[in-house]
Amino acid sequence: MHSMADYYSAVQLRADRWSSLRDISSELARNxxxxxxxxxxxxxxxxxxxLAPIETFWAFPGTAAFDLLHRHFEAGHYSELAFTTKRILRALTxxxxxxRHIPLDRESIDTDEHEDEALQSLEARALTKPYFEVLIVDDMNEHQERWLKSNFQRMRRPEDPFHYEPVVVPSLQDALMGVLFNHNIQAIVVRPGLTLESKLELPILERYLNRAGGIKALAELDPGNYGPELCRMIARVRPELDAYLITDRSVEDIAGLDLGICRRVFYNQEDFLExxxxIIRGVQARYKTPFFTALVEYSKQPTGVFHAMPISRGKSISRSHWIQDMGAFYGPNIFLAETSATSGGLDSLLEPHGPIKEAQRLASRAFGSKQTYFATNGxxxxxxxxxxxxxxxxxxxxxxxDCHKSHHYGMVLAGAQVCYLDSYPLNEYSMYGAVPLKDIKKQLLELKAAGKLDRxxxxxxxxxxxxxxxxxxxxxMxxxxAIKPDLVFLWDEAWFAFARFGPTYRQRTAMNAAExxxxxxxxxxxAKAYEAQxxxxxxxGDEALLNTRLVPPPGARVRIYATQSTHKTLTSLRQGSMIHVHDQDFKGEVEAAFHEAYMTHTSTSPNYQIIASLDVGRRQVELEGFxxxxRQVEAAMSMRRAISTHPLLQKYFKVLTAGDMIPEEHRESGVQSYYDPQQGWTDIWDCWESDEFVLDATRVTLAVGGTGWDGDTFKTEILMDKYGIQINKTSRNTVLFMTNIGTTxxxxxxxxEVLVEIARELDELQDDASNMEKRGFERRVANLMDDLPPLPDFSHFHDSFRTGDSTPEGDIRSAFFLSYDDKNCDYLELxxxxxxxxxxGREVVSAQFIIPYPPGFPILVPGQVVSDEILSFMRALDVSEIHGYRPDLGLRVxxxxxxxxxxxxxxARLKLNDARAKF
Structure with missing residues (x-):
């Protein structure tokens, strides 16, 4: 049995402790x-x-059932203890x-005892009422608690779309731990009797209080404002929840305060029915899916199709003699819901006025934006x-x-003067990190000194x-x-859509930072801090600005955009993505241009199934994203711990830590690793709150050079071909495992198990190897782990594509289209x-994008001068896929x-621009 220190999460601890209790009590009943x-x-x-302190936060099995277990144990009724524990664990898993109600005594027959929710059909599961729990915060005795719960149970009605059970906790601290621990909670009722401090003492639970400000911050609260303060604190960590405040103070005064997630204030004794x-209405507001519901209703309507899409209603398939297998594979509903219609209860993605518009509004609420737009092509x-x-x-x-290639092509389409920023390199792992803030500020100050900041x-x-x-x-931001108060920010969060729904992660998302x-x-x-600075x-001079944490002027404009691949990290069909906007000048300056750009790039025949999946995916994250x-973070953390502590795996593999991937000067907290075998777990909240860069714990980068295989070979020939494990990203000596919300x-x-098997096979090979074979293996490992080519920085644009010598921006559009004429280009052998x-002495200039996979970003762009470092890197690449490069011809220049x-x-163009500027 693992010690408590081995667990990153109290949820994992709870599950394993119930399993252990079942096994040991069953054995005790036999002997x-x-x-x-x-x-x-x-x-x-x-x-x-x-388990006792943990179970106080859950409605099932509940305190009464837990007391029953104690009584069985203390009375020596070990058979009853084993039976009850087994039934509880089965119901939990x-x-x-x-x-349904779970009877816990042996005399009560549980007719569905062997039923497992995961084995039910989707249709059967869809017919059951969704379940959630309501946290009631009040310091009351056992008799009062039973009275309160019975009042809630009496309010249930057959027509209610959901079913819930109450959980009662006495204090503000317990409430904060409860919402961060119990994912079933969807609503909180805050009554006047709550106290501040919890009576529980469990280190793994205390960690949760840091997310809401920490114990010190809680101690400074005014006792008269515990209720409103609790609503505000919960808004910080789980903003999707609903709170209901019951107070004996003047409701008019209370209602005028900032109450965070509070939906309604009740005076003194609540009306239980109201x-x-x-509570039901609040959950219903998150549950509704306007477009998905409209599409389901549309699929039920009898229609005659005299328009596009023979596949609509499945007619072209059901009448076919040769493609019946497609209909059998997908089932009828996907075809019944396939249409090009924008009326009949549906809507147009390009000009939404109905359910798509409402679905986008709900997505905006869920992701904290001012406007959200759906995209069906990624x-x-x-x-x-x-x-x-x-x-x-x-x-x-x-x-x-090293951003995604779509941005580089976007610069071409927009005709931007591109100023490339270099991320810090991780040469020993053949990957890049991110762009240091000091480098960004330095570039802005140089542009300011050159008189170009306005551009x-x-x-x-x-x-x-x-x-x-x-x-x-x-x-x-x-x-x-502080340097340019109207700067617009575009954050590519393609791999970060899930972050909104974890308290630690949320603080580093674009929309949360914008708010x-x-x-x-x-x-x-x-305002005072700005004036003082x-x-x-x-x-x-500029050196002081570079070394100072700058404060922006109060009049700075908040203009922030985030693009997210919903399909990559949340529930959506492939290519389902969203654009989130938090731009103070959007309505006055951008809206018309944005609409035109949206019309330019969006298909006039968008896939309705993708739109519906975005709508349903939003519902899911508002109700169970937390x-x-x-669970996603827990899975990644347990993977880290298992690999880091296994003696055989340590011989050939290494999990890269924050210290490996982020230089020390960018880790102000000093956190080196999220898990250390000697020291245990690190509370990552501290570094996520303060450090310039942090490492997403859900991504586990594994150095595999010690196996003698490069990353691409390990991915393709070992993981995928031999064991059926799919991954995407590799470098020369690493592979990346990404957990997601579906990881178990x-x-x-x-x-x-697979990694251990691989390590054992390598051990056996080494035991049986000759001296020559061992030396060959050692050379391969050294070649992968030590003899690595340095990653090249961006060189510079050729003068023909620049606007001056003082700053590095270049006209990528002109270079891109200049290469369209073959007479302007030649090929040079690498x-x-x-x-x-x-x-x-010739400056060799690339005529197109050169993008090796991996790493998947351009190492050369049109108009960029080829450097010796870039050539060395290209020669050392051992990947099979380099977009834009012709091995048979060479480099196009x-x-x-x-x-x-x-x-x-x-x-000539620059002179004309100067003349126009003077005029």
């Missing part, structure tokens, strides 16, 4: 005498003591307690829409060079990166706005003619004549 029985009784006492109806299109809507030809855009339009960064590096989003920043800029405290920095993200503990266990050209002509045209 209740002797020395072994004494040991088992001590173990059961320990397990009950550990099968989910049966969510559908409270019940409000985040690549979302990125192009935002860039085209906001960037005008000639605008300067700061872009991280700087946008900062575009990837949050989080494919490898899991996450920015301190709020800090980046604050400091950049915090907007509130902060309005405060008098912030301006006086302190007066007369000081639970699923929590069983799948993690299978992965560990190991031959390109050397001769560069040795002769511009001819010298084409560059001269382009240079003259560029000079």
């Amino acid at each position: 209740s005498d002797g020395r072994a029985a004494t040991k088992m009784k001590a173990q059961i006492t320990e397990l009950l003591d550990q 099968s989910g049966a307690y969510r559908r 409270l019940h109806l409000n 985040t690549s299109t979302c990125n192009k829409i935002v860039v085209q809507a906001l960037v005008r030809p000639g605008d300067i855009v700061l872009v991280d060079r 700087v339009r946008m900062l575009l960064l990837t949050n989080c990166t494919f490898d899991g590096i996450v920015y301190n989003v709020e800090r980046v 604050e400091e950049c706005l 915090n920043l907007r509130e902060k800029l309005r405060t008098e405290t912030h 301006q006086k302190e920095l007066e007369g000081k 639970e699923f993200v929590q 503990r069983s799948s993690v266990a299978y992965l560990i 190991d031959g003619s390109i050397h001769e050209a560069m040795n002769s 511009f001819t010298e004549d084409a560059l001269k002509k382009q240079g003259k045209a560029n000079v």
Whole structure:
């Protein structure tokens, strides 16, 4: 049995302790005498003591059932203890307690005892009423608690769409731990009798209080405001919940306060029926899916199709003699719901006025934006829409060079002057990190010194990166706005849509930071801090600005966009994505241009199934996103611990830690690893709150160079071909395992089993190897782990595509289209003619994007000068896929004549622009 320190999560601890209690009590029932029985009784006492404080936060099995277990144990009724424990555990693991009452005494027959929710058909599960729990916060005795629960139970009606059970806790601290621990909770009733401090003492639970400000912050609260303060604190950690405040103070005064997630205030003694109806209505508001519901209703209507799409209503399939297998595979509903109609209860994605518009409004609420737009062809299109809507030809855009290729193409379409920013390199693992804030500020200050700050339009960064590096989003925006107060931010959160629904992760999302920043800029405290800093920095140069945490002016504009691949990390069909907007100037400045860009890139025949899946995916995360993200993080953490502590796996594998992937100067908290075998778990809240960069715990990067296989070989030939384990991202000596909201503990266990089997086979091979074979293995490992080519930085744009020498931005659009004419281009061989050209003093300039997979971002863009470092890196690449490169011909570059002509045209254009500016 693992010790409590082995668990990252109290939820995992709870599940394993119930399993242990079942096993030991069953054994004790069979053998209740002797020395072994004494040991088992001590173990059961320990397990009950550990479960007792945890179970106070759950409606099932509840305190009454837990007391029953104690009585059985203390009376020596071990057979009854084993029976009751077994039935409780079965109900917990099968989910049966969510559908029906579970009898716990032996005389009561449980007709569905062997039913498992996971084995039911989807149709059967869809017919049951969804279950949730309501947390009631009040310090009351056992008799009062029974009275309160019975009043709630009397309010239940057959027509209620949901079923819930109450959980009562006495204190504010217990309430905070409860909502962060019990994922079944969907509503909170705060009564006047609550106290501050919990009577529980369990270290694994105390960690949860940090998410709401920590024990110190709680101690400073005014006792008269415990109720309103609790509503505000819960809003910080689980904003999707509903709270209902019951008070004996003047409701008029209370209602005027900031009450966070509070939906309604009741005076003194609540009307239980009214409270019940409000609770149901609040959950219903999150449960409704306007477009999915409309599509389901449409599929039931008899229609005659005299329009496009023969597949609509499944007619072209049901009448076919040759494609019946497709109909059998997908079933009828997908075809009944397939249509090109925008009326009849449906809506148009391009001009939404009905259920799609309402679905987007609900998504905006769920993800904390001001506007949200659905996309049915992926985040690549979302990125192009935002860039085209906001960037005008000639605008300067700061872009991280290793961002997704859709951004680079978006710059081409928009005609932006691109200023590339380099991420810090991780040469020993052949991957990049993220762009240091100091480098971003330095570039902005250089543009300001060159008189170009007015042309700087946008900062575009990837949050989080494919490898899991996450920015301190709020800090980046604050400091950049201090230099340019109207800067627009586009955060590519393609892999980060899930983050909104975990308290630790939420603080580093674009939309959450946007709301915090907007509130902060309005405060008098912030205005005073800005004035004080301006006086302190007066007369000081750029070096002082670079080394100071800058405060933005109160008048700075909050203009933030986030693009998310819902299909990558949440529930949605492939290509389902969203654009989230929090832009103070959207209505006045951007809306028309955004609409045009949206129309430009969005299909006039969008897939309704994708739109419906986005609608349902939003419902899911509002009601159970907290639970699923929590389990996702737990799965990744348990994977980290299992690999880090297994002696055989340590010989060939290494889980990369935050210390491995983030340089020390960017980790102010000093946190080196989320799990250390000697010290146990680190509370990641501290580093996520303060560090410049943090590592997304749900991504586990495993160094595999010690096996003698490179990352791509390990992925393809070992994991996928041999064991059926699918992964996406690799580097020269690493593979990336990404957990998601569908990852289970069983799948993690299978992965560990596979890695152990691989390590054992390697051990056997080494035992049987000759000296020559051993030396060959050691050379392969050294080649993968030590002899790695340095990652190249962005070199620079050729002068023919630049607007001056003082700053590095370049005209990527002109270079892109110049290459369309073959007469402007030539091919140079990577190991031959390109050397001769560069040795002769010629600047060799790439005519197109060169994108190796992996890592999957351009190492050369049109108009970029080829450097020796880039050539060395390309030669050392051992990947089979390099987009834009022709091994049979070489590297496509511009001819010298084409560059001269382009240079003259560029000079003429710059002179014309200067003349226009003077005029």
